[in-house]
Amino acid sequence: MNSQEIRQEVDKSRSSGGLKQIVIPPCPEALIQLQQALAHEQPDLNVIQRIAAADVAMSATLLRTANSPLFKPIGKPCTTVGQAMTRIGLQATLAVMMGFLVSNAIRVNHPQLHRFWQRSTKRAMACAFVAAQLPDLPAGLAPGLAHTFGLFLHVGMAVLMQSVPGYGGTLVEAGARIDRPFIATENANHRTDHAVVGALVMRVWNMPPELMAGIRLHHDFAVLGGTSVEPLVQGLIAAGHVAEHLMRRHEGLPADADWIAHRAAALAWLRIDEARLAEWDEPLRPVLDAA
Template sequence: MDAQAINRELDAARYAGPVKDIVIPPCPQLLVQLQQELALADPDPHRVAAIAGSDVAMAAGLIRVANSSLYARKEPVASAAQAVAMLGVRPTATLLTSFLLRNSIRIDPTLIEHFWESSTRRSIAMAHIAGQMYGMDVEIAKTCGLFFHVGIPIMLQGVRGYSGTLVEAMARQDRTFIETENAAHRTDHAVVGAIVAKTWRLPTVIVLAVRLHHDFSVLEDDTVPIAVRNLVAIAAIADHLVAQHEAIEVQREWQRYGERCMAFLQIGPAEVEAWVDVLYHPFESVVVT
């Protein structure tokens, strides 16, 4: 599926298909302002700090992350401006996007606290793996990690019976998670998540990767941009690393497609095993703001 075909599919699902009755959170105005700043040739850190500081909870969350053990600073930061100066503009933007995403979904946070922790770990893992690959955009990978499964809480919030579908999807051995979702609701979290990413005007590469992240046939499809295929392969490895850390039994997707994803990225099992150790502390240091 090329970009145009996927865009047509998402529009059809959003406005005429099964997704039309699901409430998709609008892009927050603060994110619109942030995207406008990032679109400039030379984004102003002071402007990014001002956007972060315009919401007390968001600023506090940013400072909390900057002062976490993940960064091991000797002197704590005390303001959004200091946090931006320490983290950098684009990493700050990713953190703010994560905050705005979580706070845009109106669902009891205690029900999905672990979901956000796992999403944050996936984001960290994808950024780390992307950093080992030549020419890959680390912040794009990090943002993808946050959005890949965002369709799940959106569907929990707006689709009757989806909580039962989740339980069934995780238990079934005869079909995939996506197949179970589609059997029950005629759509799935990859489609819904891609619609969120598109609604929020995220880069096209993220929209496509979110839509295709469970479709491993794209690894051999030259019509799909290489950056998207890289993200699909990286996501599978990242999910495996998170599952290892959280002591979750080996996932069916990893058993079926893990070797293909590693081969596509030209890495071996030894590297993946080494990343389990490298990422232990960052995973343990996850702070959900």
């Protein structure tokens, strides 16, 4: 399916199908303003600074990031949003702001999703890192888009946890079963899955169609290398698959079933091999530590 077909699928399911009962929190007004600011070819940094400064907690998050060891502060600590933006740069500023806004819009408080947004932030940083290492990909995968993709990749789980009774038990079952894919258990129990619901969030929040399509298909690795899905969407899926593996390796977790079964397709699409992947561990580690 291409992005247009996925949009039609989501709209149809939203109006009359399995997504009808799913409650999507409204998109934060500040995120809407941020998207509008980024729609211009040259984003107005003063507008972005005003959006950040309008929320005390978000300003504090930016300052804490700018003064963290990740950015090796030299001299006096940053004390204003403008100073923080200058130190960490536009892309990191946008990543911090978006993560703050999304995590506050969709609250997660369930033991089966422990540290959900912290891990989402790590996944997003890993996705951006992967994209930054591969600037010559024909799909033109930008680190900023890859970061947003990683941040939202599993947002459907958080929404399902809020909307669907018994979903916590489904997470336990899906994680334990080895006879079928994770999303197959979700669909068997609830007639939908986190990939579809995540695409719905992207649709309702008016996020880029490539994000909606990538999230909808992020467990469908058969699309890699095909012609039915846009190259940029395939790039997001491949980068997200690699990023998930890198994050799990950073956490000392074993490779999951998806990586064992489909790593060759993702690596081939990104034009890298296992040796190149191993080289990324050391430079990526402090980035993920900071998350």
